[in-house]
Amino acid sequence: MNLLFSNDKRGTYPQSWYAATTEPLAPFAPLEGATTADVCVIGAGYTGLSAALHLAEMGADVVLLEAHRVGFGASGRNGGQLGSGQRQDQIALEKMLGSTSARRLWDLGEDAKALVRELIARHGIDCYLQDGLAWSGSSISDVRDLHEYAAHLARRYGYCEIESLDETAFHALCPSPDYKGGILDMGAGHLHPLRLALGLAEAAEKAGVRIHERSHVHHIAHGDKATVRTDAGHVIADQVILAGNGYLGGLDRTVTSRVMPINNYVVATEPLGEDASKVLSRDVAVADSRFVVNYFRLSHDKRLLFGGGESYGYRFPSDIAALVRKPMTTVFPHLRDVKIDYAWGGTLAITMKRMPYLARVRPNVWSASGYSGHGVGNAVQAGKLLAEATRGPSEGFAAFNDIPHSAFPGGGMFRTPLLTLAMSWYAMRDRLGV
DSSP states (O other): OOGGGTSSOTTOOOSOHHHHTSOOOOOOOOOOEEEEEEEEEEOOSHHHHHHHHHHHHTTOOEEEEOSSSTTOSGGGTSOOEEOSSOSSOHHHHHHHHOHHHHHHHHHHHHHHHHHHHHHHHHTTOOSOOEEEEEEEESSHHHHHHHHHHHHHHHHHHOOOOEEEEOHHHHHHHOOOTTOOEEEEEEEEEEOOHHHHHHHHHHHHHHTTOEEESSOOEEEEEOSSSEEEEESSEEEEEEEEEEOOGGGOTTSOHHHHHHOEEEEEEEEEESOOGGGGGGTOSSSOEEEESSSSOOEEEEOTTSOEEEEEEEEOSSOOOSOHHHHHHHHHHHHOGGGTTOOEEEEEEEEEEEOTTSSOEEEEEETTEEEEEOOTTOHHHHHHHHHHHHHHHHHSOOHHHHHHHTSOOOOOTTHHHHHHHHHHHHHHHHHHHHHHTO
């Protein structure tokens, strides 16, 4: 079974609030027959769109292949949070890689936010970009850790965009009885993810990228030149970029052994009107300190967009709204009976170290994936770094490539049950407040 076709109608966006509030682009024609390119990019999410755009701006002839529609996958379905740093915090990275490498990754995280903002401004992408991302703590110890981390970033990295909030101050921002305090990062932000993806696609097309939708890549023949085959055609390319993330399937075993797809879910409530202030008093996004993270924000039409719950395997649950309502009402008990207008799932990808996996998997094949829930900035930046790496040395690509990534235990047959067991343990700890 292929995740590309397990939960969605071919060639259509999911019935999400994002799709309902976005004017789709005119369809790009499927690939038919043979063509050539300097670089063939597989996957038109943030990574592939950014790689294609930057390559075209460097003068390369680029073909971009997408099995469904541009922005179809996690890029068009995620929580829309543009976070600081990396998925792992700086203290963890210092222990894992040392202070020099951790500093380089922090700087790359800052560059990633700046790149997203620059692309939005330069290409006039209307994606409701707003500053502000809060992290909440559900226990006193969680809050203490968040406050200590904010102090660490200010002291070690000179990052002073974060305000530490005690319980009273946090409740003034987000009046949830579940939260005991937290931090507010005004250097981070949030946006409409599908609008960003479509804006990048328009920019890539204008730059000369040949985009083909509904062009499922099922095989790559490797050699001095690679032949990338779809159902109705093929591309002969000097270089190939794999940008499928959780939807890559079996196109490269090196990547799939280290990058595992998981499913995450989001709902949009009915418009809350004046009651929106009972969720958030400011237009910021929030993520909590649980291992299986809950994340939320208000939309521009005052709906609560709430993400929570994960699953492992090919199929989404039959009632996504019921699945997400459970954590939503833990955070906001007063919304127990609120109407949910949209509920959708998406497939992202994680790595063992919860850091992106950027690699040159063959002499002329490059890959980036495994953003582990931090993909808005990481994936856009990874596309640029891949573009640079295909043209010559890239310090940013090397910094991510130097992170040691191990394969998931259990191989293809047992890794999903093992991960499910581990994640269930952490979810139980969250419920028990351990």
